Each structure stands twice: as C-alpha cells, then as structure tokens.
Amino acid sequence: MKRERESLLRPPAFAYRWKGVRGRAPELPIEELYCERVALEQLAEQRGTPLYVYSAAMIRARLSAFGSAFRAIPHTLCYSVKANSTLAILRLVAGEGAGFDVVSGGELQRVLRVRRKSANKVVFSGVGKTAAEMELALRAGILLFNIESSSELQLLAATATRLKKRAAVAVRVNPDVSAKTHPYISTGLHQHKFGVPIPEAQALYAQAAKEPCLNVAGVSVHIGSQITDVATFREALARMVGLVRVLRVQGHDIRYIDAGGGLGISYEGTQQNFERQIAAYARAVLGPLRGMKLHLLLEPGRSIVGAAGVLLTRVLYRKTNHRKRFLIVDAAMNDLMRPSLYGAYHEIVPVSRASKETEITDVVGPICETGDFFARDRKLSLAKEGDLLAILDVGAYGAVLGSNYNTRGRAAEVLVDGAKAKVIRRRESVEDQLRMESRLS
Numbered sequence: 001m002k003r004e005r006e007s008l009l010r011p012p013a014f015a016y017r018w019k020g021v022r023g024r025a026p027e028l029p030i031e032e033l034y035c036e037r038v039a040l041e042q043l044a045e046q047r048g049t050p051l052y053v054y055s056a057a058m059i060r061a062r063l064s065a066f067g068s069a070f071r072a073i074p075h076t077l078c079y080s081v082k083a084n085s086t087l088a089i090l091r092l093v094a095g096e097g098a099g100f101d102v103v104s105g106g107e108l109q110r111v112l113r114v115r116r117k118s119a120n121k122v123v124f125s126g127v128g129k130t131a132a133e134m135e136l137a138l139r140a141g142i143l144l145f146n147i148e149s150s151s152e153l154q155l156l157a158a159t160a161t162r163l164k165k166r167a168a169v170a171v172r173v174n175p176d177v178s179a180k181t182h183p184y185i186s187t188g189l190h191q192h193k194f195g196v197p198i199p200e201a202q203a204l205y206a207q208a209a210k211e212p213c214l215n216v217a218g219v220s221v222h223i224g225s226q227i228t229d230v231a232t233f234r235e236a237l238a239r240m241v242g243l244v245r246v247l248r249v250q251g252h253d254i255r256y257i258d259a260g261g262g263l264g265i266s267y268e269g270t271q272q273n274f275e276r277q278i279a280a281y282a283r284a285v286l287g288p289l290r291g292m293k294l295h296l297l298l299e300p301g302r303s304i305v306g307a308a309g310v311l312l313t314r315v316l317y318r319k320t321n322h323r324k325r326f327l328i329v330d331a332a333m334n335d336l337m338r339p340s341l342y343g344a345y346h347e348i349v350p351v352s353r354a355s356k357e358t359e360i361t362d363v364v365g366p367i368c369e370t371g372d373f374f375a376r377d378r379k380l381s382l383a384k385e386g387d388l389l390a391i392l393d394v395g396a397y398g399a400v401l402g403s404n405y406n407t408r409g410r411a412a413e414v415l416v417d418g419a420k421a422k423v424i425r426r427r428e429s430v431e432d433q434l435r436m437e438s439r440l441s
C-alpha cells in the first residue's frame with residue numbers, strides 16, 4: 001500500500017511521497033521528495049540552502065552490488081576518493097570493507113584520518129606525485145603505486161631507498177583505446193597525458209625490476225570516466241592481459257591488475273537497474289581476465305556515489321528577458337561546476353510537486369558569468385519564488401569541485417541514513433575564507 005504512494009526517483013535513495021491535497025477543484029495531490037526517511041523540504045528549512053544531501057543506503061547498495069558482481073575472482077574495491085572525499089563518506093565506504101584510490105597526499109591523509117588500517121588497501125595514481133607525497137604513502141604502507149613515467153619511477157626508487165622501505169609498483173598503461181566520453185574526462189589515448197604506451201611500459205618494468213626497493217606487482221589502466229559502452233573496458237583489458245603475458249614471460253611476477261574506474265551512470269535516470277548495468281560491466285572486465293590468476297583492483301567513483309547525492313537550492317527570483325525565462329536560484333557554478341565545465345546534464349525536480357503545469361526555462365545561479373547555469377531551455381514544473389528544487393545525481397564531482405568564486409562559501413553537506421540526517425560538512429562562512437588572507441598592513 002505504502003509503495004503505491006511512493007514514486008521512486010533514484011531508488012533506494014530518493015522518492016516522492018504522497019502528502020495530501022492542496023486547493024479545491026480540481027484537487028491536486030501534493031508529493032514531497034524524501035531522501036530515505038527524511039523530508040527534504042524540512043531539511044532545507046533546518047540547514048539552509050544550497051545544501052548537498054547524500055544517501056548512505058544508496059552508497060551501501062552500490063558497494064554491495066560491486067562486491068556481488070565481481071565475486072567470481074579475488075578483488076579489492078578501491079573507491080576513488082576524488083569523486084567525493086568528505087570524511088564521513090570515506091568512513092562509510094571503509095566500514096563496508098572497501099579500500100581507496102588516491103591521487104594526492106591530501107586524499108591519502110583523508111583516508112588515514114578516517115581509518116589508518118585502510119592504508120594497505122590504498123592505490124596511489126596520478127601523473128605528478130611529489131617526493132613528499134611518495135614519502136607519506138611509503139610510511140603509511142600503501143598497497144600499490146601506479147607509475148606514469150620513467151622519471152617518476154626513479155624518484156620513487158630514490159625515496160624508498162632513502163626511507164629503507166619497499167614499494168609495490170604497477171605501471172599505468174595508456175592502451176590507446178577511445179573511451180567515447182567527454183574529451184575532458186577521456187584519458188586512454190596517446191594524445192592524453194596519462195599512462196605509458198604499451199611498448200614503452202616494458203622498458204619501465206625492466207627498470208623497476210633492477211631496483212631492490214621496488215617490487216613489481218601489477219599492471220594498471222584507467223581509460224576515462226562516465227563510460228557507458230562497456231565494450232571499451234573489454235578492449236582495454238584484453239590489451240592489458242596481452243601485456244601481462246609478455247611481462248610474465250620476461251620474468252615479472254604480475255599479481256595485480258588495476259582496471260581503474262570509469263563506469264558511467266545515467267544522468268537521465270533511465271538506467272535505474274544498477275544490478276543489470278554492473279553485471280554487464282563485470283562481464284566486460286572479467287571476460288579477458290579468465291584463467292589469468294590475477295587479483296583485480298577496481299577504482300569506481302561516480303558509480304558508487306553519483307546517484308546518491310542531490311543539491312537542494314531555492315528559487316530566489318523569476319525573471320523574463322524578452323521571451324526567455326530564467327529561474328535564478330541560490331546555488332551557483334561554484335557549488336556545482338559540471339554543467340558549466342562539461343555542459344553536463346543534471347535532472348532538476350521540484351521538492352514539493354503540486355502542479356502539473358510546466359514551462360521552458362533556464363535555471364541559473366547568481367554568479368557574474370553567463371556560464372553560471374544548471375539547465376538551459378529545460379521543460380520543468382512551474383516553480384514560484386521561494387520554491388525548493390533538487391538537482392539530481394551530484395554525489396560525484398559535485399561538492400569536491402566547489403570553489404569560493406565570488407566569495408561564496410562552500411555549501412553545507414548532509415548525510416542521511418534512514419531517519420537520521422547529519423551535517424558532515426558545515427556551511428563555509430566568509431570568516432572561514434578570510435582567515436587565510438592578510439591585508440598587508
């Protein structure tokens with residue numbers, strides 16, 4: 001009975017619940033958007049807007065779907081910290097048994113702050129690791145360094161020797177496979193700065209094997225992000241397996257294959273069946289690995305947290321320039337960069353749904369840039385000034401890409417777990433921002 005009164009938006013996290021009726025004939029049912037058992041209108045009243053809200057149930061469900069899809073082979077899930085690095089989210093992920101993929105010393109420090117013991121499930125990727133970052137990772141005892149150049153390998157060897165530590169290494173290979181995604185988040189072609197072409201990788205392995213403080217342990221690949229055609233993963237992994245065979249013949253003891261992250265989500269909300277999607281992804285990844293006796297590392301970010309977050313924002317003003325309509329909201333491109341940076345589409349829905357009337361409008365923020373928009377010429381439910389909107393699928397690369405542009409404080413973030421809603425990052429004040437600066441006199 002209860003189910004009939006709920007309309008699911010992003011199961012199991014976000015759903016509309018029937019609330020009552022407003023007005024007289026024709027009576028309109030009012031539906032209210034919930035995150036798990038928390039009403040978002042009430043939450044926004046308590047905590048203010050713009051407000052990021054995440055669902056713990058969704059994150060757990062995604063982690064567990066990964067676990068079941070890959071149960072056929074030994075694997076470690078290394079959640080990609082860059083997607084959403086809030087301490088409380090990292091704690092939730094660690095609590096579910098996952099490890100982490102980090103790309104900076106800062107991200108590693110976040111992980112260590114949450115759970116020191118997780119260090120042995122950390123992989124360190126990135127094209128520009130510094131000696132200080134390597135030192136931090138060596139002292140923490142991470143699982144694997146993904147190396148991206150010969151000079152980096154030399155620096156790691158020197159740093160490990162100085163510290164009398166041993167570093168497990170993989171070379172991040174650039175397999176020259178097109179990820180068919182946005183050019184800014186595609187990484188697996190020779191024109192990109194990432195990884196080492198397969199023929200050159202062999203020379204790096206030979207170089208690494210000569211260093212007593214380096215332990216050649218694996219191969220690694222990451223071809224891009226927001227990839228929806230899983231055949232691309234199969235192609236990249238098939239090339240990697242070819243390399244593993246060659247390296248083994250050359251005497252290298254390759255135990256790990258790091259398949260990176262990159263599994264896309266549906267921002268249109270059409271692929272609601274994540275289980276089916278992850279099963280297709282698992283088939284694409286596992287196919288080429290059959291019989292290879294490799295421990296698989298996965299670095300998903302967006303597919304774990306993307307659909308688990310919304311950004312709540314209030315309509316400040318309605319405005320019409322000639323015939324063009326605008327909803328000016330209190331969130332801006334400093335809170336959520338994806339539409340401005342990649343032209344990314346994010347569904348926008350009313351938190352209280354009472355009217356069936358729609359309009360074609362832009363949704364824009366208060367920042368002084370034409371690029372400060374969330375939607376253009378979008379058909380949306382008619383919204384009044386003061387109404388609350390939810391921008392969907394912003395759990396990944398949302399708050400983490402935030403800035404202080406126009407001296408706007410970063411938005412607060414809340415984690416919902418059942419009926420509980422906890423502030424996991426308080427709203428940044430102007431004082432917080434000014435504390436870093438001096439007036440010189």
Ligand code: LLP
Nearest residue numbers: 080125222225226261262299300301302397
């Ligand atoms: N591993 C490595 C080495 C990566 O560079 C990335 C993402 C991941 C894993 C996680 O990928 P995911 O599973 O989240 O696709 N800001 C962009 C996305 C940048 C992705 C960067 N690297 C966006 O908002 O679409």
